[in-house]
Amino acid sequence: PEEQFAPDPTKKTLVVLGTGWGSVAFLKKLDTSNYNVIVISPRNYFLFTPLLPSCTTGNIEHRSIMEPVRQILRHKKAHAKFYEAEATRVDVEKKVIKITDNSDIKGKVHETEVPYDMLVVGVGAENATFGIPGVREHSCFLKEIRDAQAIRTKIMDCVETAAFKDQAPEEVDRLLHMVVVGGGPTGVEFAGELRDFFDDDIQKLIPDIAPRFKVTLIEALPNVLPMFSKQLIDYTESTFKEEHINILTKTMVKKVTDRTVEAEITGPDGKKSSITIPYGLLVWATGNTLRPIVKDLMAQIPAQKDSRRGLAVNEYLVVQGSRDIWAVGDCAVAGYAPTAQVASQEGAFLARLFNNMAKTQDLEQKIHDLSTGLNLKPGDTAAETQEIAGLEKQLRRIKDIKPFHYSHQGSLAYIGSEKAVADVAWLNGNVASGGKLTYLFWRSAYLSMCFSTRNRVLVALDWIKAKLYGRDISRE
Ligand code: FAD
Ligand code: NAD
Known part of the structure; x- marks a missing residue:
């Protein structure tokens, strides 16, 4: 059985980051039987990000939106290896990837190299801070499971500290002031979830402090949700007003301390x-910024000099100026927004491309064998010629892969109080x-x-549970 997992020397090594x-x-979508597939990621699970804001308040439990990658790979046609590690460097000359085990438990070997013939980079992006002082030290991001868990804990810590005996009124106001910076869909959805949590649960359980709870959403541009139509922007802003979510637009945060946010507001007169x-x-x-591994990779490829x-x-998702490297999702610039919709369509397209490439190689080999007479028996020539013609036709059809084309299905966002906006x-x-x-x-x-x-069942059960019994406010 071990042979089943050993790399096949006749196949190319395809590494997926x-x-x-x-x-x-x-x-x-990839037919794993065509390559020796190796998957490398510091996260041994897939995360369904659209429902991440709901995990910050316990409306959904985090494990309901995680799917172990080994579970995903188990169902593939041929074995694919998984290493839980961070790729720290791609050496494009040597075609090797340096990997590090950054988890708490490390073995004697926790750094090594993985050679590749073909590489698919799907490492996503990091949180942008624009170098604004204090952001990394004092704020929470909302990108990963651990971020949602940290937010959930901190919300309850603020609430319980605000309810502490003899707490001064201005300190209660500060502790119960939840500030969200960034009026993109992440900020808007989180603000909506937060308000729901207070209205549905905190109000009931800790009524004495609940009226002092306040949510403020800060956005540098003149309005929130810039990717939605004007009508839906107005609808979101008026819903937020009803929900008592304070929106500060044309407000640029410049500095963050452990207790305050310092911002610059542009008034109607431009002052x-x-x-x-x-x-x-x-x-x-x-929003997003580049991961260090992507920056380093770009620095090694002269053709990437002007890409920011x-x-x-x-249009085939080949990293420009590189050899045997493709990129998908938030780390790739193909002219589309950094969304899950784009990333998943790119991934599916690339799998079709890889499946086709393998078929092409097979057919080319067959044509080569036939035309060099390897399989030719005397008197068979006519049949062979016909077979070659058939194979060549098939090959032309397979090679004729259309470039990647993104098909936008629409934008959806939850805005609180059981209301959502959709541009579909x-x-x-x-339709808006x-x-x-x-x-x-x-x-x-x-x-x-x-x-x-399994995820669907868990999410549905979480929704039912929260509706029937309220969100669980225990602070872990
Ligand atoms: P990711 O999904 O971020 O995956 C990157 C992977 O690379 C991760 O597994 C990570 O662990 C791994 N990785 C990181 N560094 C390394 C490294 N050095 N080596 C190896 N692996 C590495 N989009 C929508 O279309 N609709 C939505 O409703 C929506 N909601 C969202 C809600 C939230 C809260 C957030 C944060 C985003 C949302 N998005 C949504 C955007 C969407 O999640 C991203 O566009 C999408 O995740 C991008 O996919 P990706 O594969 O490029 O990156
Ligand atoms: P974003 O880039 O969409 O929005 C970030 C916002 O922060 C911008 O509007 C920007 O003007 C503002 N900003 C930047 N610096 C600021 C500062 N110093 N002070 C105040 N405001 C500042 O980021 P996001 O919401 O995290 O979304 C990232 C990507 O994920 C986007 O492509 C988005 O479409 C996608 N996403 C989609 C959904 C959905 O479809 N429901 C949900 C979440 C994220």
Whole structure:
């Protein structure tokens, strides 16, 4: 049985970095029997990010939106190896990847190298801070499971500390002030979830402090959710007003301390003024920046010199100027927004490309064997010629792969109070809708998109549990 797991010397080694939306969509569709597949990621699971904001308040338990990657790989046609490690450097000359085990438990070997023939990079992106002082030290991000867990703990810590005996009123106000920086979908969805949590649960359980609870969303641009239509932006802003979520637009955060946010507001007359906002919890959601491994890879490839936001790829997702490297998702720049929708379509496209490449190689080998007479018996020539012609036709069809084309299915976001907004592609047009019905659509769409039936069942049960018994406010 060990032979089954040994690399096949006749096949190329295909290394896949990451276990996020792009890489997992790739692995799902890839025929693993064509390559020696090795997956490397510091995360041994896939994370369904669209429901991550719901984990911050316990509306959904975090394990319900995680799927172990080994479970995913188990169902593949041929064995694929997984190493839980961070790729720290890709050496494009030597075609090797340096990997490090960054987990708490390390063996005697915790750094090594993995050679590759072909490489698919799907490492995603990091949280952007724009070098603003204090952000890394004092705020929470919302990208990974551990971020959502940290936020959940901190919310309850703020609440319990605010309820502490003899707490001064201004300190209660500070502790119960939840500030969110970044009015993109992450910030908006989190602010909505937070308000729900207070209205549904904290109000009931700790009514004496609940009226002092406040959420402020800070956005540098003139409005939140810039990728949505004007109508839905207005709808979101008016819903937030009803939910008592304070929106500060045209407000750029400049500095963060352990208790305050310092920002610059541009008034209607264009005049700038400074404000200092005390906070209990600060969540930073200002979008993406490059991971160090991606920066380093770009620095090794002269053709990537002018690319700023990630690995510039061509219409077949080949990293421009590289040999045998492809990129998908948030680390790749293909002209689309950094979303799960784009990453998963790119991953699925690339898998078709890899499956086709393997078929092409097989056919070319067959044609070569036939035309060099390897399989030729005397008197067989006519049949062989016909077979070659048939194979060549098949080869042309397979080689004719259309470039990657992104098909936008629409944008969806939850905005609190059981309301959602949706800009959905419909019959060659666009339908914009917001409200409770859209919320039901949002729920059913995300439930159906969950990775596995197990995830779907767990998420549905979490929703039912939260509705029946309220969210669990125990602080872990
Ligand atoms: P990721 O999914 O981030 O995966 C990157 C993978 O690479 C991870 O497994 C990571 O552990 C691994 N990795 C990191 N560094 C290394 C390394 N050095 N070596 C090896 N592996 C590494 N998009 C939507 O379309 N719809 C939504 O509703 C939506 N909601 C979102 C909600 C939140 C809270 C967030 C944060 C994002 C949301 N997005 C949504 C955006 C979406 O999650 C990203 O665009 C998507 O995850 C990008 O996929 P990816 O595969 O490029 O990266
Ligand atoms: P984003 O890039 O969409 O938004 C970040 C916002 O922060 C911007 O509007 C920016 O103007 C603002 N900002 C930056 N610096 C600031 C500062 N110093 N002070 C105040 N505001 C500042 O980021 P995101 O919301 O994390 O989303 C990242 C990606 O993930 C996007 O492509 C998004 O579409 C996708 N996503 C989608 C969904 C969804 O579809 N429901 C949910 C979450 C994320």
